[in-house]
Amino acid sequence: MRKYNDKHIPVLPQEVISYLIWNDNGIYVDCTVGEGGHTALIANKCPNSRIIGFDVDFEVLELARQRLEGFGNVTLIKASYVDLPLILKTMEIERVSGILADLGISTYQLKAEDRGFTFNRDEPLDMRMDLEQTTSAHDIVNSYSEKKLADIIFRYGEERFSRRIAKSIVNNRPINTTRELVEVIQKALPPAELRKRRRHFATKTFQAIRIEVNKELKNIEQLLKNAEELLEIGGRLAIISFHSLEDRIVKHFIKNSKFLKQIAGPIKPSEDEIKSNPRARSAKLRVAERI
Known part of the structure; x- marks a missing residue:
């Protein structure tokens, strides 16, 4: 692993869990596992549920594996959430109870050496979340x-x-x-x-x-279409965005969807959370239900 001396703190943890989890025996998908913070919270909250985590970054996924090795109900997959329908089909899963996406850059990608995301150090120009892409x-x-x-x-x-x-x-x-x-x-x-x-x-x-x-905005649009297709009736979609471009796409898609109804948001972090986790400052959570 690259040199990395920090640890990711999940954003809006209580809010995500309270809105996303509604079926204690369901199937939940974390589309952006990162270092596994939100995934661990979901696994703790509903140990009888099945949790499937996706991430395109094999380096950060290894950190998640270490963090989540004690959870027998978690499966981690190196893949993009764009491919969610195909992968769930191969797993013989037709519908899921909840889908979570924490958009944007991870703490590891920002702070690990030589990923090229930050202007605070002199690094090669890279910025790939998926190091296998060209x-x-x-x-x-x-x-x-x-x-x-x-x-x-x-x-x-x-x-x-x-x-x-x-x-x-x-x-x-x-x-x-x-x-x-x-x-x-x-x-x-x-x-x-x-x-x-x-x-x-x-x-x-x-x-x-x-x-x-990373084709981030195009991928978000595909994620929203996937959610319409894959969520069971009553299933929840929770998306955390960090800038207006992301939030605008999510807001407009849900508003115009025949199958999704927004039930919460935009939820912003409290002042106490921002003090303990400055990364949360610009976060917005929107939650929709499949109708």
Whole structure:
């Protein structure tokens, strides 16, 4: 394993369990196991249920295996939740009682060495959640056209200086590390803009490139369609999002769905939770029921 000295704390733990768990003898799917925090809570709450956990990152999945080795009712699978219907079919499972997804980047991916998600260290430009996929941030930064880069930085990062940043990237290629990318972004932004930004000036661009690398928003749409198909009547879908793009997709899909009814949300973490787990600050939980 890569060097990693932190531990993931599950976000909105009490709220997730209270809304997701309704059948003590059901089948529950954690689409984004990460280090296994939410999965362990579900397994503890309903020991007679079957819990199936998915993650595309084999490194973080190994951490989850270590954390969950004492639970006999948990099965972990290295796969994307996009493939959930196919995998459940091979397991001869037609319907499930609950589906949970904690979207975005995991603590391990952000803080383990050489994953390339953070601008706080100088690392190779990677950003792949699934290390077995071929396309990385390096490929996108160094091969996309200026227009395509500007489009994804604007759409996925909501960055109003996307055209300037895209032009700066193209003019400074090749870009091989996170620090080099940060420097290129800094060159593109007006000094007055750099001074007034409350968040790091590279945040939006890094977010956009990460979303493009991992096809995150497209995958969320597929997850919601899967939930309509796979949840039993009365089954619950709980989704934690961390930025407006994710939450907007979830909100609009549920609102327009003939099969899902929102029963809670958006639920935000308390001040006490934010103090003990700053990562929770921007989290929003929405819960829907299959009707």
